[in-house]
Structures are given as C-alpha cells and as structure tokens.
Amino acid sequence: MEVEAPPAPKGRPREFCVDAALAAALRVFWSKGYEGASMADLTEAMGITKPSLYAAFGNKEALFNKALDLYEREKLDYMRDALKAPTARGVAERLMRGALEMQTCPDNPHGCLGVISSVACGSEAEGIREAVLERSAAAKRAMLERFERAKAEGDLPADVDPEGLAALLTAINQGLAVQAGAGATRAELERLVETSLKLWPGR
Numbered sequence: 001m002e003v004e005a006p007p008a009p010k011g012r013p014r015e016f017c018v019d020a021a022l023a024a025a026l027r028v029f030w031s032k033g034y035e036g037a038s039m040a041d042l043t044e045a046m047g048i049t050k051p052s053l054y055a056a057f058g059n060k061e062a063l064f065n066k067a068l069d070l071y072e073r074e075k076l077d078y079m080r081d082a083l084k085a086p087t088a089r090g091v092a093e094r095l096m097r098g099a100l101e102m103q104t105c106p107d108n109p110h111g112c113l114g115v116i117s118s119v120a121c122g123s124e125a126e127g128i129r130e131a132v133l134e135r136s137a138a139a140k141r142a143m144l145e146r147f148e149r150a151k152a153e154g155d156l157p158a159d160v161d162p163e164g165l166a167a168l169l170t171a172i173n174q175g176l177a178v179q180a181g182a183g184a185t186r187a188e189l190e191r192l193v194e195t196s197l198k199l200w201p202g203r
Contacts, residue, residue, distance in 0.1 A: 018056055021046040021047065021048055021053075021056070022046075022057070022063075022066055022067060022070055023070065024045040024046045024047070025042055025045065025046055025057075025063055025064075025066075025067050026067040026070050026071055027045065027109060028041050028042050028045045029064055029067050029068075030071070030108070030109040031109040034060075034064050034125050034128045035125050037060075039053075039060065042060070042063070061127060061128060064128060065131065068131070068132070068135070072135070075102055075108070076102075078094065078095070078098025078099075078101070078102070079095060079098065079139060081094065081098075082094035082095040082098060083142060083143070083146050087150070087155050088146070088147055088150035088155050088156050088165075088202065089197070089200050089202065091143070091146055091147075091150075092169055092196075092197070092200055093193075093197055095143075095169060095173060096169075096172060096173060096176070096193045096196060096197070097193060099173045099176050099177065100176060100186075100189050100190065100193055103176055103177055103180035103189065104180065104186045104189065110177075110180045110181040110183075112174065112177030112178075112181075136170075139170075140166050140167070140170055143166040143169065143170070144162055144163055144166040147160075147162035147165050147166055148162045150162075155202060156201060156202045157201050157202050160201050160202070165201075172192070172196050175192070176189055176192065176193075179192070
C-alpha cells in the first residue's frame, strides 16, 4: 500500500501586519525624506528585521514607492475631490484647504513627502526624484485640464492663463507644506489661504 506523501510545508506566515509596517515606513520617509531615512530607521519603526523588509517589500526604493502610493491614496485624496468642484475657484479653495488640513493634522508629520523627496540629490535617489516629479506633473496636468475647461466655460476670465494658474496653485500648496515644516501655525497658514483666495481671478 502506497503511503501518500505529506503536503509540502508552506512558507512561514509573516509575523507582522504588512499594512501597519507600510504606514510606519511612510511616517519615516515623510519625516526624513528618502535619503534621510536609513534602513535602521525603517526597520526600527516598522518593527521588523531587514530580511523581513526585503521579503515583504523589496528594496528601499520599492518600499518608498509603496509608501508613496499609500500617501497619495490616504493623504492626498482631497485632490481628486477638489477637481470635482463646480467652479475653478472652488477647485482652488478645496485644494488649499485640503492641504491646510493635512499639514496641520497632529497625526501627520509636517511638510510634504513629495517636496521633501523631490529635492533628493544623491545618485542613489535619482530614480526616486524622477518618480516623484512625474507624479507631481500628473497632478498638475489634471489641474490644468480642469482650468482649461473652466476658461472655455467662461468661469475664468478670457485673459487668464490656465497653465500659469495651475503652476501658481501648485506653488502655493508647496509653500504651505514648506512653511508647515518650518513651524508655521495653523492661523498663519489659514491667512495665506484666505489671501490667495482674495487674489483669485474670476468668481
């Protein structure tokens, strides 16, 4: 009588929550940037060993890209909603107030992960910098398309440059992030938003 071979042993289950570990990695990258985050920083915050990190996420660059996906999905969701506003001014207001809320939330590190990592300058980080800049460019393209439509619909004055407007709004939101990272208070950031809205062209 043939004895049936036992099933092949399955790999050991991971002894940590992948989602929680990724959220912890995001906080490290957000606080220190790509170059400033060491593997020791990451493994300590994630509560895992370096081999476990590599097995679950790949190398540091792959981990950063996964963390950036999480950042966009959970922290920048206000940007997608803002583009649905019925007016260009509404888009701008939702974008700026969304950025303000994210920057002043006590649960979040200050500053912008994209801004911090886009200024990375080492050769190791060149691919990261390019990826971050491409994501930023995609967001700006979506904003530009929305403002071009607003101009075509008469929601923006005929002499307004949609591309310049998209660049201005991007610069304001990046400025909010930089000032928040430098310790600006919520009141100071709210004043910046209110002043920008007063200067907004059209309705």
